[in-house]
Amino acid sequence: MNPDRDGPQQPDLNEIIAESRGRAMRFARLYTFPYWIVFLVILGILLAISILTDKVYSDIFVQLMDGVDMTLFVSGASYLSALTIAVIVGIIRSNPPEAPQTRQTLRKAILRWLRIAIYNVCTVYVSVMRGIPILVVLLVTAFIVVPALRDLINTSLIGGIRDLLDDPDIPDLIWRGSSSGTAIVALAITYGAYMSETVRAGIQSIPKGQFEAAYSVGMTYWQTMRSIVLPQAFRNVLPPLGNDFVAMIKDSSLLAFLGIRDITQIAKTSSGRSFRYVETYAVVAYLYLTLVILATTLVNMLEDTVNIERETPRLVRRLGGLLPGRRKRKVIPETFD
Amino acid sequence: MEAGSKQVMAGDEPIIICREMNKWFGEFHVLRNISLEVMPQEVLVIIGPSGSGKSTFIRCINRLEEHQDGTIIVDGIELSHDVQNIAEIRRETGMVFQQFNLFPHLTVMDNISLAPMKVRHWARDKAEQRAMELLERVGIPEQAYKYPGQLSGGQQQRVAIARALAMEPKIMLFDEPTSALDPEMIKEVLDVMKELARTGMTMLVVTHEMGFAREVADRVIFMDMGRIVEQGPPENFFSDEITHHPRTQEFLDQIL
Numbered sequence: 001m002n003p004d005r006d007g008p009q010q011p012d013l014n015e016i017i018a019e020s021r022g023r024a025m026r027f028a029r030l031y032t033f034p035y036w037i038v039f040l041v042i043l044g045i046l047l048a049i050s051i052l053t054d055k056v057y058s059d060i061f062v063q064l065m066d067g068v069d070m071t072l073f074v075s076g077a078s079y080l081s082a083l084t085i086a087v088i089v090g091i092i093r094s095n096p097p098e099a100p101q102t103r104q105t106l107r108k109a110i111l112r113w114l115r116i117a118i119y120n121v122c123t124v125y126v127s128v129m130r131g132i133p134i135l136v137v138l139l140v141t142a143f144i145v146v147p148a149l150r151d152l153i154n155t156s157l158i159g160g161i162r163d164l165l166d167d168p169d170i171p172d173l174i175w176r177g178s179s180s181g182t183a184i185v186a187l188a189i190t191y192g193a194y195m196s197e198t199v200r201a202g203i204q205s206i207p208k209g210q211f212e213a214a215y216s217v218g219m220t221y222w223q224t225m226r227s228i229v230l231p232q233a234f235r236n237v238l239p240p241l242g243n244d245f246v247a248m249i250k251d252s253s254l255l256a257f258l259g260i261r262d263i264t265q266i267a268k269t270s271s272g273r274s275f276r277y278v279e280t281y282a283v284v285a286y287l288y289l290t291l292v293i294l295a296t297t298l299v300n301m302l303e304d305t306v307n308i309e310r311e312t313p314r315l316v317r318r319l320g321g322l323l324p325g326r327r328k329r330k331v332i333p334e335t336f337d
Numbered sequence: 338m339e340a341g342s343k344q345v346m347a348g349d350e351p352i353i354i355c356r357e358m359n360k361w362f363g364e365f366h367v368l369r370n371i372s373l374e375v376m377p378q379e380v381l382v383i384i385g386p387s388g389s390g391k392s393t394f395i396r397c398i399n400r401l402e403e404h405q406d407g408t409i410i411v412d413g414i415e416l417s418h419d420v421q422n423i424a425e426i427r428r429e430t431g432m433v434f435q436q437f438n439l440f441p442h443l444t445v446m447d448n449i450s451l452a453p454m455k456v457r458h459w460a461r462d463k464a465e466q467r468a469m470e471l472l473e474r475v476g477i478p479e480q481a482y483k484y485p486g487q488l489s490g491g492q493q494q495r496v497a498i499a500r501a502l503a504m505e506p507k508i509m510l511f512d513e514p515t516s517a518l519d520p521e522m523i524k525e526v527l528d529v530m531k532e533l534a535r536t537g538m539t540m541l542v543v544t545h546e547m548g549f550a551r552e553v554a555d556r557v558i559f560m561d562m563g564r565i566v567e568q569g570p571p572e573n574f575f576s577d578e579i580t581h582h583p584r585t586q587e588f589l590d591q592i593l
Contacts, residue, residue, distance in 0.1 A: 101403045102418040212401055213438035213497075217452035217504050218428035227451060232442050 040293055047286055056276060060283045063270050067263035068287065074180050074262065075252040078187035079245055085192030089122045090199025091225060122196075129193035134186070135254055141186040142177040142258050150175045178258035191248060198240045202233035235306050242299030246292050253288070263287055350413075352377045352508060352539055353398060358407035360393065367393050368404065369563040377507075378537045382550040382571075385560035386588060391543045394560070395510045398541065399430040412507055428456060431501030435513040437493045439485035439500070445472070446481045449500045456504065464503070471499035475529050491522030495529055502533075509533065511542040547592060551575055559585045 051057040097116045104112065129137070154172045162170050175181070206229050214224035234241075256265040263284055271280035351374035360368040367390045375381055383391045396402040397409060400416050400423055409416045412429050440448050449471060450464035459467075472478040475495040477488075485493055494514055501509060511530065515523040527549050534540055534553045544550065550557050550571055557574040559567045559582075567574075567585045581589065 102405055105418065108418070207438075209434060209436055209438035210440065212432075213434065213440070213500075214452075215401060215424070216399055216427055216430070216432035217500065218424050218456040219452060220424045223455050227455065228440055232440075235442070 037297070044290060044293070051283060051286065056279055057283060060270065060274075060276065060280050064263055064266055064280075064283055064287060067261055067266040068291070070180065070255070070260060070262040071249065071252050071264075071291070074183055074187070074255060074260075075245075075249045078184045078191065078252070079248050081184060081188035082191035082195055082244075082248070083241075085188060086195035086199045087230075089126065089192065089196035090203060092119055092122045093126070093196065094200045094203035095119075126193045126196055129190050130197075132190075134190050134251055135257065137190050138183065138186040138254055138257060142182045146175060146177040146182050146185075178260065180255070180260055183252075183255045183258060183260060187248065187251065191244060195241065195244050198237050198244070199233070202237035203229055205236050206232050238299070238303050238306065242296070242303070245299065246295055249291055249295060250288060349377055351375055352412055353541075354408070354410040356408040358397070358404050358409060360390075360397065360402065360404045360406075367563050368397070371407070371563075371565060373558070373565065375508075375539065375541065377539055379555045380534045380538075380540045380553055381542065381556050381558060382554035383541065383543045383558045383560060384545065384547075384550065384588075385566075389560040390563040391560050392512050395432075395512060395541050395543055398508070398510060399427050399432055401432075424456070428504050429506050430508045430510055431504060431506035432510045433494070433497050433501055433512065433514045435516050437485070437490070437497045437517070439493055439497055441485050444482050444484055445477075445488070445496050448485065448496060449503045452500070453503050468499070468503060471502050472496075474502075474532075475499050476525070489522060490518045491525045494518065494522075494526045498526075498529055498533070508539045508541070511540065511544065513543050513545070515544065515546055545592070547575070559588065561588070 051061050097112070097119055100108075100112065150173055158170060158173060162168060203225075210228055210232070211224055214228045219227070252262060253264040255262045256268055259265060267280050267284045271277045274280070353373070353375040355371050355373045358368060358371040359366070371394060383394065385391050393402055397404045397416075398411060403418075404416075411426065414426055416426065439445075440451070443451065446465060446468055449468035450459075450461070453459045453464040453467065454461060469478060469481060472481055475498055477492050477495055480488055480492060480496070485496065488496065498509075498514075514530070515526050518526060523546070527546060530540070530542070530549070531553055542549070542554075552571075554571045556568060557571050558565055559574075561584050567582045569579075573579050575589070575593070
């Protein structure tokens with residue numbers, strides 16, 4: 001635009017636009033501010049005050065706090081194990097078997113049938129585990145699978161070693177069915193099945209051209225997966241994976257069925273003694289809600305950081321994104337030259 | 338530009354040899370008896386109606402597609418069902434796609450230097466220095482630390498060319514490199530390709546840009562229904578004085 005055309009006394013249109021745009025930008029935070037966090041924080045503080053100022057509630061609260069460790073430990077460990085299973089099974093199931101297009105060498109035919117077998121085993125695993133309630137998986141693992149496995153190891157493996165070394169003092173393996181280890185295994189294999197479908201969907205959402213481009217510069221399937229496909233897939237499926245983390249925290253309350261002292265188990269025993277069911281479970285609800293909201297907030301922040309388009313999700317940048325005020329501005333696309 | 342001035346040695350071995358090559362997609366016979374030899378430094382332009390198998394043909398040369406019958410020999414290695422390490426062969430052929438297929442989560446710099454680092458095991462310094470040289474060659478060194486989404490189509494395609502060149506391939510395959518571009522961005526990509534042709538790269542180009550074919554090609558190939566219908570140097574191919582195959586004439590009448 002030619003600034004001289006309208007004469008010097010005319011106000012510059014560009015300046016007016018820039019000014020009003022500046023004004024809009026200054027108030028932009030008004031529109032994007034996360035009001036919901038303020039609401040939840042105030043709610044949390046009010047509830048905390050009413051719990052801590054009441055003798056009955058605060059006693060219960062102190063007792064239940066003992067279980068928070070166990071709840072967080074089991075859900076965290078189960079989640080990481082489940083995620084590992086999910087990535088492996090998800091990758092395998094993202095690549096269903098195809099009929100060969102050309103003649104096969106024996107070596108390739110064997111590899112192909114191996115892959116077909118693994119694919120089918122994974123599919124059976126996903127279908128079965130998704131069809132059984134978690135509680136049933138937990139109980140079966142704790143009271144059938146773990147004891148059977150333990151006895152098998154003790155009689156055959158450790159017994160064999162004993163005979164071999166001729167040393168009767170080698171101790172039996174101790175593995176209690178109702179332990180947090182069992183719970184982690186049960187939660188991990190169930191959630192692993194669910195989450196593998198999420199991972200598979202994420203991988204399959206990446207266009208075929210990404211694979212072809214990576215192959216055409218000489219990258220192998222695994223190099224492509226690791227450097228090209230998984231980083232993009234994870235960004236796409238972060239929200240559902242976050243969902244699973246939240247669900248995992250809540251489902252860890254099933255541990256109480258094994259008598260493990262997490263929040264729910266402590267609530268069960270303590271309310272059984274005091275008969276203060278309403279107060280106890282109100283505090284239980286408060287604790288889980290707080291944990292879940294903290295987890296959700298973390299997931300949201302992670303999402304914000306990696307969703308800043310074209311940003312490489314390096315750990316440093318992620319941590320940087322969590323600190324208030326250090327959030328990176330969205331890059332405004334420049335004009336093309 | 339001076340396609341004729343390039344010294345194509347008569348005694349050289351062809352770098353690509355196809356003999357009686359056939360391919361089917363299920364029941365559909367997509368490539369029929371393709372026989373073709375490409376000499377080093379030759380620029381081959383492949384034209385033809387859509388569905389004629391031209392893209393499939395060049396995708397067979399770096400084995401993104403497998404042919405079922407016949408022989409393909411690239412740089413002395415036969416692409417057959419018992420090829421052990423396909424990734425090693427693909428290093429020698431660069432490919433540029435219609436849809437660019439840049440990696441959106443990596444910067445332009447990382448897009449170019451990733452494969453040399455992963456596949457050729459170059460040190461990061463060396464790979465990035467090479468990437469910068471290539472970006473200068475395609476004319477956009479100032480975009481090195483942007484992400485593909487921030488670039489125009491023409492710039493993205495030039496990055497894609499630089500990415501393919503980073504592996505120092507002996508052959509470059511172009512699969513309709515300008516078909517997804519705005520008209521005013523086509524020229525910048527074609528200019529890069531012309532420069533590449535001048536430096537003696539062996540190129541197979543599937544394109545609808547007849548101007549490019551006329552100016553740069555050593556040989557033009559016309560494909561239809563999975564067959565090579567006609568081939569020849571561009572001055573003959575686009576000349577009215579020569580009697581063409583009726584199908585070629587029909588196609589040329591449509592587009593010229």
